[in-house]
Amino acid sequence: MLTASTEDLLRRHAPQVLGALVRRYGHFDAAEDAVQEALLAAARQWPDAGVPDNPRGWLIKVASRRLVDTLRSDDARRRREEADAALTPRDAFTAPPGESRAPCEDDTLTLLYLCCHPELTPAAQVALTLRAVGGLTTAEIARAHLAPEPTMAQRISRAKQRVRGVRFRRPEDWRERLPAVLQILYLIFNEGYTATSGPQLQRADLAREAIRLTRAVRALLPGDSEVAGLLALMLLTDARRAARTDAAGELVRLDEQDRTLWDRAEIDEGVALVALALPRGPVGPYQLQAAIAALHDEAASAEDTDWPQILALYDLLVRVVPEGEAMAALGRAVAVAMVHGPEAGLTETDKLADALGGHHRLAAVRGHLLELAGDRDAARAAYQEAAGGTLSRPEQRYLQLRAARLG
Template sequence: MTEPDSTAGTDRTAGTDRTAGTDRTAGTEDLLRRHAPQVLGALVRRYGHFGLAEDAVQEALLAAAVRWPADGVPGNPRGWLIRVAARRLTDLLRAEEARRRREETAAALAPPLPDGGAPGESRVPSEDDTLTLLFLCCHPALAPAAQIALTLRAVGGLTTAEIARAHLVPEPTMAQRISRAKQRIRGVPFRQPLPEDRDQRLAAVLQVLYLIFNEGYTATSGRALHRADLAREAIRLTRRLRRLLPREGAVTGLLALMLLTDARSAARTGPRGELIPLDEQDRGRWDRPAVEEGCALVEEALGQGPAGPYQLQAAIAALHDEAGSADATDWPQILGLYDLLVRLTPEPMAALGRAVAVAMVHGPEAGLTEVASVEDRLAGHHRLDAVRAHLLERAGDAEGARAAYRLAAQRTLSVPEANYLRMRAARVR
């Protein structure tokens, strides 16, 4: 083996510097993504003015993205962002009030400086501002669809395109929905983490947390199957919500569902990031403490009043996680739970899940009949084609299965899912 010359050594050092810079930039992006909802929640709780606060936070995030990789992350990154965003919000409010000839009101909105501490840092409120923001976005003045869309954007950090795909609507339609929602709550004050009308908002809050988790567990687009930051944040917020509402069966059920589902994360991808379906996963890699906690929460949730959709989905997840192998899964009991679930919710994905359970209990032909019954509600969705392909393959229709797998691969925007579906098409015999 020959030794590298000096030029190669120099190149290697430069490459190391470039890699370190890339790592710092990626670390900064993760940090900003994690803190953005909390910073926005802090500003909205203090000042209201949702739209202007969002603009101010975006400018603070841009400033941090430029300065932190070069200067280093401050000791209190969230406090730094709140301070910079609050100053920018004050400028925006002053400009708006000046146009209305109310400069004196805007002058009183200047953010207080911290009492001591390092420059660029600010004291952060003890309450969870992200949860505060979550309830604000679910304001009763907004329609349920607008509540969910606005919260996914402000709290979940999802793009408009991702939210549109989750709701099966065109992106321009979702952009208009979010814009109208911001205008509707413009200037609405909000100062309590649990408002008096929280019962009216709780259903929307839970649905939003569920959608954020789903986007984290299986990203609708991109090269990564799993967005762990979103999944973790959804679980954290749901834990926080359960501490506030410990006797709400729906909250307990949703937390159980998230834990039982996320427990499989480590086994869902192979060494090259490829998707591994549930029935092929190494169950020894599942997070057993999370499974145990989730199963205990399911029992608790089912004892907290009539079972709703989240409790039933959590019970289904528990049956999957408790099975020692795919063959040991109690499909008849899962089908019984799906029968209850589809009576409670009009969601077509619940009906699609039931079609799989029907196939596992009564055969693939019976499952295909159930798939056909929801085709009009899921037309063009890749999951419908993927389930149909799987059942056609089990029924022995190789040509039909290949065509359905390929169609599903064309329709998904997730690279790992598309690769998996194309691989399944190639394997059909």
Template sequence: MGERALETALRDLAPQVLGVLTRRHGRFDECEDAVQEALLAASTTWSEQGLPANPTGWLITAASRRLVDTWRQEAARRRRETDDALLAGPRAEAPDPAPAQDDTLALLLLCCHPTLSPSAQVALTLRAVGGLSSAEIGRALLVPEATVAQRVSRAKARIRAAGARFHEPTAEERAHRLPAVLHVLYLIFNEGHTASSGPALHRPELAAEAVRLARQLHAAVPDDGETAGLLALMLLTDARRPARTRPDGALVPLAEQDRGRWDRAAIDEGVALITETLATAPPGPFQLQAAIAAVHDEAPSAAETDWPQILALYELLAALAPGPMVTLNRVVAVAMVQGPEVALGQLSVAVDRDAALAGHHRVDAVRAHLLDELGDHDAAREHYRRAARNTLSLPEQRYLLARAAASRPG
């Protein structure tokens, strides 16, 4: 089995195995540690000996034995005998060959517990549901492995302290917590699509993991419109990734991308999904963002983009789910439909009203573009440079400085 195929298999199996152990024994935090140990053992053994006949059972047995070892060590430290009945369960040599149910949704809801910070939710989701090690998460998020381990450990301690239980969610729990799950998957995807810092524009492994988890979640709740909308948005956005950078890693803006390099299969899948969803479910923020992405992806060229439709969708999105980035993207659409002067005025008003926009590098980047369009090239250069100073992404810095240099002298 190839390395990539092995990684995919292990990540697909991770939530299934964790679900079995947690339903059987409780103790989510200890079960999660045991599953990580089993995944590590499998990655070594299976690469050498091949996939076993019963991969799920192999992992359940390995993780269960790890639990036994942990409990025996605790018992030794406390100088008392561990209850024989406690040890008998995990020692079973004929574990479930496959879970009787899909635990993805229950695990996602647990990992996105409201007592956790977004950064802790992201780390725990990637580890418990995604099956990534702390080292892999650290590399993906560009933080030290020790930081990831600390976040995961604290997150599990908070869940335990809150008395959260692993169980099939009720309809009320699902409705209440599903938005948080979607938000976490969105955060993971965004960091993969446009890295917030570092030398690379993309972190493909994060984007791919977000798409994989979104697919699993959509399979668990196929009638939820926002889940389908998020998956469609990821597919339609990630489809452009092959054309977003040049061979040297330089950023290529949407209007200049070679659309022949876009992933047409992903676009077709995303368009079909959002088309069906908008026809059958009440519209939500992710569905509207997916619809906007679909308009971009279906345009044969940048010049043929239906900007009036995009602006209309942003108007709906701003009414339904207002936010700084929605405001900024709407201003860009206004510039394409009503002209840069109108857009510049609206941008100034928006910045005055929303403190979250003040100082954001993308505000300066948009302002610079609008000023360039209006012929104020000196001011445009200054805002391009300011935007470059305020982003930690090296590809974005290089792109913004190149735009400043290309701006014609005043």
């Protein structure tokens, strides 16, 4: 039986092995199947034989043999596949003629770029990233999105078809594309931290996977401040996970959470990353959001929260986020209310009616601010509107309970 550390080792190496095979042989689908067979072989053999000294090399060797056997079976391509078969596994990381050889670890980032190809829809990018880079099964991805497994399998298959023929290398405009990669990782994290629909408030496995992948990107780009900012934001947010629900599994609002349940190790790491990232050149949205999260996490109680500083950070955030990013403005509206009073915050939410009209989060924030302002009837109506607009059952119950408490 595999130990937890060995399972983690396999998951960590899987995208690097897949990247090596796709780089050398192409054939994304066949390469992925070969990697899965190599992982299964490791799961069978390593518990008895022990983990090899070079586990990644072992996996590449086994996966390469499986892939070559598959490619050889196609008679129409026999000539090319026999030429490929003459290559030894150690050549898997050798760049094609005319290209410089990149370290094997770069394959994880290159694979992320492939999965986040601009011709794919965001939904397809997320699914393909979870499958190829995250190592999740199609069934696991389908459960995370509350979609039938055949539907998710088709989505992933179409995504693979779309990227077929795309040369496996870091694109020349990789710096310009990095924000898209980070956005996909953040989407995966958010879906894990607060599921958009279904019976569960959160999917801890998805959140952890997003953190793991962001750590991998940071290992490849240690000097990038926005990568550090995204990792810090994830850690500082995930640190509150244990306190987000009560003993009955019901949602607990941030200012009502038991802060002794927060993960201090994640908070300390996140705060250190923020301190490291902020002084490095231009400040981006992930750094600012992480700094806001750090102020929340470092406060001993809700009353001790430094709301004026949070408002100042939100003032910066709404200037640097892409035009039309209304969720940052909604967060700022809450900070305005905490500094200048609920009426001032409600005035700010009125400005977001066009951008967020009908979104349950706008109605939920308005309900909270109306409750603070003492308008119980309007607050109850806003909570009820918000409850009707979310597909998350835990959020529905929470919002319905808030409405019921107001009579």
